[in-house]
Amino acid sequence: MDIMAPEKIKPPVNLSVLILFGLILLSLQLMSSAMQESSELSAMYSWLLLFNTLGSVVLLVLVGANIYALLQHTKRREAGSRLTARMMSLFVVLALAPAIIVFYFSMQFLHQGIDSWFNVEIDRAMEDALELSQASLDQRMRGQLRQTEQLIDKLEGFSENAATLEIEHLRELSGASEMTLFSRQGRIIASSSNNPADILPSLPEEHIWLQLRQNGFFMALAPVHDHELMVRVIVTVKSIESQYLQALYSVPVRIADLADSVEFASARYQEMSYLRSSLRMSFSLALSLVLLMSLLAAIWVAFISIRNITAPVKELVKGTKAVASGHYDQILPVMAQDDLGFLVESFNDMTNRIAQARDETRKVGVEVENQRAYLETILGNLTAGVISFDETFKIRTANQAAYRIFRVHVNQFVGKTLMELVETYVELVEPLKSIQHLLENADDIWQQRIAFLGPNGRQELLCRGTPLFSQEGFRVGSVVVFDDVTDLIQAQKNAAWGEVARRLAHEIKNPLTPIQLSAERLQLKLANKLDSSDGAILQRSIQTIVQQVEAMKEMVDDFSEYAKPSKKQSVNVNISHLIQEVLALYTLREGVRFKARYQSGLQIVNGDPVSIRQVIHNLIKNSLEAVGLEGLIEINVHRVLKNNTDYIEIALYDNGAGIKEDQIEKIFEPYVTTKVKGTGLGLAIVKKIIEDHGGAIWVDNGRKVGAGFIIQLPACNSELS
Amino acid sequence: MPLLRNRKRFCQLLLMVILGILSFLVSGALFSAEIKQGDIAKRSDEYFLSVNIDYHLSEKAKTALQNGVPLYWNLLVKVQKYPGFFWDKTWLKVAKRYQLQYHALLNMYRVKNEDNGEVHSFSSLSSALELMSVIIDLPLINKALLDPEHQYLCLIKLDFKRDDLPLPLRPFAYIDPQWYLSSEWTSWPLKK
Numbered sequence: 072m073d074i075m076a077p078e079k080i081k082p083p084v085n086l087s088v089l090i091l092f093g094l095i096l097l098s099l100q101l102m103s104s105a106m107q108e109s110s111e112l113s114a115m116y117s118w119l120l121l122f123n124t125l126g127s128v129v130l131l132v133l134v135g136a137n138i139y140a141l142l143q144h145t146k147r148r149e150a151g152s153r154l155t156a157r158m159m160s161l162f163v164v165l166a167l168a169p170a171i172i173v174f175y176f177s178m179q180f181l182h183q184g185i186d187s188w189f190n191v192e193i194d195r196a197m198e199d200a201l202e203l204s205q206a207s208l209d210q211r212m213r214g215q216l217r218q219t220e221q222l223i224d225k226l227e228g229f230s231e232n233a234a235t236l237e238i239e240h241l242r243e244l245s246g247a248s249e250m251t252l253f254s255r256q257g258r259i260i261a262s263s264s265n266n267p268a269d270i271l272p273s274l275p276e277e278h279i280w281l282q283l284r285q286n287g288f289f290m291a292l293a294p295v296h297d298h299e300l301m302v303r304v305i306v307t308v309k310s311i312e313s314q315y316l317q318a319l320y321s322v323p324v325r326i327a328d329l330a331d332s333v334e335f336a337s338a339r340y341q342e343m344s345y346l347r348s349s350l351r352m353s354f355s356l357a358l359s360l361v362l363l364m365s366l367l368a369a370i371w372v373a374f375i376s377i378r379n380i381t382a383p384v385k386e387l388v389k390g391t392k393a394v395a396s397g398h399y400d401q402i403l404p405v406m407a408q409d410d411l412g413f414l415v416e417s418f419n420d421m422t423n424r425i426a427q428a429r430d431e432t433r434k435v436g437v438e439v440e441n442q443r444a445y446l447e448t449i450l451g452n453l454t455a456g457v458i459s460f461d462e463t464f465k466i467r468t469a470n471q472a473a474y475r476i477f478r479v480h481v482n483q484f485v486g487k488t489l490m491e492l493v494e495t496y497v498e499l500v501e502p503l504k505s506i507q508h509l510l511e512n513a514d515d516i517w518q519q520r521i522a523f524l525g526p527n528g529r530q531e532l533l534c535r536g537t538p539l540f541s542q543e544g545f546r547v548g549s550v551v552v553f554d555d556v557t558d559l560i561q562a563q564k565n566a567a568w569g570e571v572a573r574r575l576a577h578e579i580k581n582p583l584t585p586i587q588l589s590a591e592r593l594q595l596k597l598a599n600k601l602d603s604s605d606g607a608i609l610q611r612s613i614q615t616i617v618q619q620v621e622a623m624k625e626m627v628d629d630f631s632e633y634a635k636p637s638k639k640q641s642v643n644v645n646i647s648h649l650i651q652e653v654l655a656l657y658t659l660r661e662g663v664r665f666k667a668r669y670q671s672g673l674q675i676v677n678g679d680p681v682s683i684r685q686v687i688h689n690l691i692k693n694s695l696e697a698v699g700l701e702g703l704i705e706i707n708v709h710r711v712l713k714n715n716t717d718y719i720e721i722a723l724y725d726n727g728a729g730i731k732e733d734q735i736e737k738i739f740e741p742y743v744t745t746k747v748k749g750t751g752l753g754l755a756i757v758k759k760i761i762e763d764h765g766g767a768i769w770v771d772n773g774r775k776v777g778a779g780f781i782i783q784l785p786a787c788n789s790e791l792s
Numbered sequence: 793m794p795l796l797r798n799r800k801r802f803c804q805l806l807l808m809v810i811l812g813i814l815s816f817l818v819s820g821a822l823f824s825a826e827i828k829q830g831d832i833a834k835r836s837d838e839y840f841l842s843v844n845i846d847y848h849l850s851e852k853a854k855t856a857l858q859n860g861v862p863l864y865w866n867l868l869v870k871v872q873k874y875p876g877f878f879w880d881k882t883w884l885k886v887a888k889r890y891q892l893q894y895h896a897l898l899n900m901y902r903v904k905n906e907d908n909g910e911v912h913s914f915s916s917l918s919s920a921l922e923l924m925s926v927i928i929d930l931p932l933i934n935k936a937l938l939d940p941e942h943q944y945l946c947l948i949k950l951d952f953k954r955d956d957l958p959l960p961l962r963p964f965a966y967i968d969p970q971w972y973l974s975s976e977w978t979s980w981p982l983k984k
Binding site: 105106113114116117120201204205208276278291292293294330331333334337338339341342344345346349350352353354356 | 855856859860861895896897898899900902911912913914915919954955958959960961962963964966
């Protein structure tokens with residue numbers, strides 16, 4: 072949307088509306104003028120009234136449509152509708168209140184003004200004036216009737232021809248303007264007029280004849296021309312054949328004018344009095360129409376004006392909604408260079424800046440996300456397990472390696488502490504408790520090795536922890552990095568012992584053969600040259616040297632054996648069969664009983680059968696030496712489930728002398744023995760072989776009689792299935 | 793239910809409006825003039841019309857007349873083709889224009905023929921109306937103006953001039969059936 076740049080301030084209403092408004096005012100003015108009867112427009116009054124009524128109806132429809140549309144917009148909560156409604160309500164109240172007050176008082180003044188035109192005194196005066204005029208004219212008519220009746224006597228006895236001559240005289244005598252003698256049938260017998268131009272006399276109309284025949288006379292005042300009055304008197308002439316004498320008397324001009332004036336005023340007043348209510352209604356109608364049209368036109372123009380005024384506000388509301396919903400590209404049109412226009416421009420600047428900031432934030436966010444993904448990839452591919460904690464030691468993140476080491480989906484415990492993890496995974500009690508303890512107590516970087524019997528057998532973890540601090544120095548969490556160093560430690564041990572064994576072989580075993588050969592040579596050379604006693608001493612000494620050299624050779628061989636890797640091959644070994652084979656070699660010993668129990672099913676481990684056989688041999692030999700000539704040796708083989716992992720457990724007990732408590736802890740270390748003879752490498756080799764196979768061996772402390780060893784080796788599940 | 797009630801109310805309102813219009817038409821017809829006993833005579837290529845008109849003045853009209861309000865009627869005459877179309881030529885003229893007024897001073901009703909200025913005064917309203925009722929030999933049209941191939945109709949209407957009433961009465965005269973004193977158009981064929 073382009074920003075429109077207006078050049079000048081626009082009026083709130085356009086020219087066409089102003090012209091229409093002018094036309095309405097003109098129409099009202101014309102109707103007002105037409106209400107004056109003297110106006111030339113009065114003939115158009117009805118049309119003007121109709122036009123204005125139609126105009127009012129059109130305006131009413133327009134205003135109604137606008138109100139309906141406004142109500143609909145308000146109902147739909149459209150932008151700017153409530154502001155428009157509020158402004159319109161205010162305008163209508165402000166416009167309506169004074170208009171109604173003015174209208175009310177105008178109506179009051181109008182009605183009072185019209186009523187004041189008429190009062191009882193004038194009414195009576197008008198009636199009296201009219202009655203006076205009527206009485207005066209009536210008296211005049213009666214006088215003229217009498218005068219005409221007096222003329223009848225003079226006509227009696229006259230023939231028709233004589234009457235023709237006499238009537239002229241009679242007319243002049245009476246002062247009538249015209250005199251005519253009619254026969255009974257209405258035929259003109261004689262006639263005389265003061266106007267020689269009148270050829271025909273004025274003939275009575277049918278109803279006059281009717282009245283004449285009924286009453287015998289007729290007397291009436293009749294208008295002749297517009298402002299001229301004539302008294303018509305007809306009387307019956309009683310002769311042999313009845314005749315009628317008609318006399319027309321002119322009413323003097325002055326009297327006629329006065330009568331006309333009185334009649335005009337009276338008629339006019341009567342008409343006005345009659346039209347009083349209509350006049351009142353008519354004026355009220357016109358005034359109401361003027362008010363209605365003015366108000367409706369004002370309301371309609373107010374609608375247009377307010378719509379124009381609120382248009383930028385409406386746009387602003389729309390724009391704000393769009394911005395609120397995240398559309399920052401909203402550019403509003405600047406409709407006017409006023410305060411609202413300035414507001415719209417400011418809004419556009421604001422949205423533009425917000426859009427720029429959003430783009431930059433989005434860019435930074437993408438970069439951060441990339442960095443985060445990159446770090447997550449690195450962390451995910453680390454061999455070391457990494458767990459981060461918040462300030463309350465709840466897990467925040469954990470990588471894949473943590474799962475690999477603990478065999479627990481640590482990710483599923485995000486938001487929980489390590490102690491809650493312990494409740495679910497009992498086998499991890501030892502390392503998790505150690506880590507929790509270190510997390511809670513360490514204020515600096517710490518490192519510790521933690522060994523435990525995990526799902527993969529005996530495991531040794533190298534843990535390093537770092538507390539995390541905010542810039543303000545508050546502790547916000549910590550990170551623990553741990554690595555399974557079991558194989559590494561074992562390899563280091565093996566390498567160290569291998570080196571020791573190599574050196575022993577080189578430094579000790581090699582000189583032993585020349586020592587033995589030299590001693591045997593000394594015996595060979597000196598045996599014949601010494602006396603019997605010296606010879607006996609020499610022989611015993613040489614024998615001792617040879618025996619000790621042999622013992623030393625044996626010891627070096629044992630040590631070499633200990634240093635060599637014990638898991639030379641990896642095959643499935645059935646432990647039960649292996650133990651039965653080994654026991655078969657010792658069952659011939661008298662006085663010693665063997666008691667072996669095997670759990671039903673296959674007890675298969677993956678390992679080197681020779682090494683495992685040596686473990687069994689060593690342990691049985693130790694037990695045989697411990698029990699002496701008589702004793703009991705028990706062997707139990709069964710499957711156990713530990714850390715969600717199947718183990719084959721071999722428990723071997725004897726009822727010999729047992730192991731002293733102070734020796735239990737270091738019984739598996741090299742060169743530690745309770746026997747008089749022995750290198751002290753037997754149990755060390757056993758432990759080494761077991762650990763090389765991922766298993767564990769420990770002394771059963773709960774045993775009160777004799778000694779007991781427990782071996783756990785990971786079961787081969789693939790074979791089971 | 794409210795919709796049904798509204799519809800019922802609307803039907804009642806519509807019925808009332810229809811009845812109102814009908815009553816207006818009927819009441820209007822009560823006071824309208826009637827044209828009766830018409831006759832068209834042809835003498836020496838000129839058509840002449842003679843009709844008798846019946847006036848039915850309403851009470852309001854009589855009261856207004858009694859209070860000095862003059863009443864005006866126009867006698868309209870129209871000659872047109874039959875059957876005709878709207879584009880066919882029509883001869884329309886105001887044949888006569890009457891003014892009826894009451895004179896309080898003389899207590900008489902005065903009928904004035906506005907065409908020739910003739911004034912007739914009557915002591916009773918019926919006499920005055922009687923004068924206006926009878927039209928004799930009113931010249932209509934010359935035969936030469938008519939197409940001999942076609943039939944023609946003569947239409948007559950007595951038109952009460954509400955626009956000539958005093959100004960305050962006019963708006964009400966248009967909506968009050970008592971002021972509908974005109975007649976309907978009445979037609980007669982013009983014989984060849």
